[in-house]
Amino acid sequence: AHPGRSKGMTSTHRTVTRIVRILETVARSGEDAVGLAALTRELDAPKSSVHGFVRGLCAEGYLLESEDGYVLGPGVAHVLGPAENSVVLLIEDVLEEISARTGETVTVAVRVGGSVVYVHSLPADYEVCYVPRLKVRRPLLPTSSGKLFFALSPKSGDSELFETYDAHTRDRLETELPQIRRTGIAHNRGETVSDVAAVAVGVFIDSALSAAITIAGPTTRTEEHLDHYGSVARSLLDRAGFGREGTRDSCADART
Template sequence: MEPSEIRNAEHRTVSRAMGILEAVVANEPQGLRLGDLAEQVKAPKSSIHGLAKGLVATGYLREHQGRYYEGPGIALLAPGRMRLPANAHRILERLSLEADETAILAARVGESVINVDVVESSQVIRATPVLNQRRPLWPTSYGKIFLAFMDEAKSDAYVRRNFPDPERQEAVMAELAEIRKTGIAFNRAESMPGLLGLSGPIIGEDGVTFAIGVVGPSERMRGRDAELMPIVAAAAADISIPLTA
């Protein structure tokens, strides 16, 4: 293939990927089927299918019942665009007040997690999370929630890929099983020394759509599991109700 042909193919791929994104954004909230995408982008279904799957894998689109919708990754391109549950910020404020620590709402973007809303604690020394910045799923408590409740084959593949040691794989899978049982995930200073966090799943039409929790200095958070777990679980349930109604 001549260099000019390679460049043209690369440009066509970029144009089609951006065309898919633009079409989906323009057709929210009803979404688009693969055939609709192919028609709008004016490309064969076979070409569009792989690109759409890639955009789902990286979090820029999400697929539900054969339709493609905006994914949480869109928030990285246009902060503030993500549609959050109407009562989420109010419940974050309540959670922060009850726990006396910083409360966070997070979303999964491919194999990353991003903070989409934060209510900081009034404490002088507190956690100050950054919004709309990719972080790895493991070992964040929010990422552990998404891993625990995602499709089992995808979760297992992530664990095998990121933890090649068999003993470590077994430990991670055991922790994910415990999270599915309790509905609460912990990050005990695994991401950042001196910070401890816990979170719970928010259930929507597509399964676990967000995670909510609290984070704070280990000195204040340590030993409060029995107090904080029901508070976080209640906050998650309160946001889940309108999403599943």
């Protein structure tokens, strides 16, 4: 009915997507600058278009240009706000306790649109362990954290997103959903990486699911302990005020 509007919206979405991908690519590089050629390859877009986006981001302070390329600028920190507000800092004591009690890799995952992103990780005590890549978008399913987001914090458009997964993944999640909703714990038993098993528990702030904590390791060592690890994480989060019944006051106490 409105072909002009549809075309305009598509163009706008593509522009937003490219700008977001530029920022995400530079963020993943840490302190290392990312060159224009690398950004062009990452976006699979014309160099002239990418250069235009980069110039605009530099002008607004979201990127800084160096001899080797581009790094994040002060504008990013301004938008994100004080570091004290981050989920990771709010739950850092809980993360340390979970790590100490399980000995396996402990990771914080957040939902970004139709993807899940690992933003922080504590290493395992073992030489043979799971080492996740941080700040990289990955499909929600079949990750344990993604299952948790689907089950406990559904978003508009999740039904359409769910249909994009293969039948086996959909059937498996539908089977697991009642238990995830009842226990607040989700599992991944070799579904993403064949020899890695994981369990995820939600981090609730003001009654909203803000992140997921996962405990993961080699299947042969961790699979039989997943339920125990999940119970440990859930108990510690509940005690700190970040469980499903957590309150604003308990969250405030955890900051101090």
